[in-house]
Amino acid sequence: MTKTKFHIPDDRYYDGANHLWAKADSATGRIVIGIDELGLQALGDLVYLTLKEVGTPVKRGEAVGTLEAAKMTGDIIAPASGILIGRNQEVLRDPSLVNRDPYDTGWVVSIDPTDWKKESMALITGDAIPTWVAAEVERYRMQGWI
Numbered sequence: 001m002t003k004t005k006f007h008i009p010d011d012r013y014y015d016g017a018n019h020l021w022a023k024a025d026s027a028t029g030r031i032v033i034g035i036d037e038l039g040l041q042a043l044g045d046l047v048y049l050t051l052k053e054v055g056t057p058v059k060r061g062e063a064v065g066t067l068e069a070a071k072m073t074g075d076i077i078a079p080a081s082g083i084l085i086g087r088n089q090e091v092l093r094d095p096s097l098v099n100r101d102p103y104d105t106g107w108v109v110s111i112d113p114t115d116w117k118k119e120s121m122a123l124i125t126g127d128a129i130p131t132w133v134a135a136e137v138e139r140y141r142m143q144g145w146i
Contacts, residue, residue: 006037008133009103013123015079016132021103022079022123024116031080031116033064034107035098038136042145044070046095051076051087051109058084060119064109067095076108080119086110 008014012023019039023032035043051065058064063075064084088107091097098106113119124132140146 006041006133006137007103008036008038008129010126010129012103013079013120013125014129014132015077016124016136018077018079020077020079020108022120024120029113029116030085031082031111031113032086032107033079033109033111034102035076037102038133038140040099040102041140043067043072046091046098049076049092049095049098049108051092052084054084054087056084058082058111060122064111078111079123080111080113080116082111082113082116084109085112 012021014021014036019036019042021034021036024030025032040046046067046069048068049065052058058078058081060078060081062078064078065076067074067076087109091106091108098108100106137146
């Protein structure tokens with residue numbers, strides 16, 4: 001059965017083009033990144049992930065890894081620039097964890113950002129989330145993905 005309702009938490013920022021979420025830890029300033037439910041609907045079940053090594057500089061808009069899923073393969077694009085400081089070893093062992101729990105245990109990488117305040121302004125958050133989700137759901141319907 002095709003999913004038609006999506007859980008998109010409003011406590012994070014979204015890269016609408018790449019369907020990644022970013023959540024800032026106010027205590028450390030670090031950013032945790034994962035794939036949102038809308039993106040996972042388009043991808044299907046994840047079967048394989050590769051992620052860059054900890055310590056690697058990353059730039060917003062560039063790949064931090066790659067994925068293979070039931071419906072496609074592609075890059076995991078960084079929604080923020082900085083230094084990659086964490087890789088979720090559990091999702092590397094079991095990529096389906098991302099599908100099962102995308103906003104908690106299914107996170108993908110963490111970054112120590114270099115310009116979060118500026119870069120986060122280009123992401124979708126707060127009151128803009130419902131409008132973006134509605135537009136994406138309609139686009140997915142038009143594409144025949146849901």
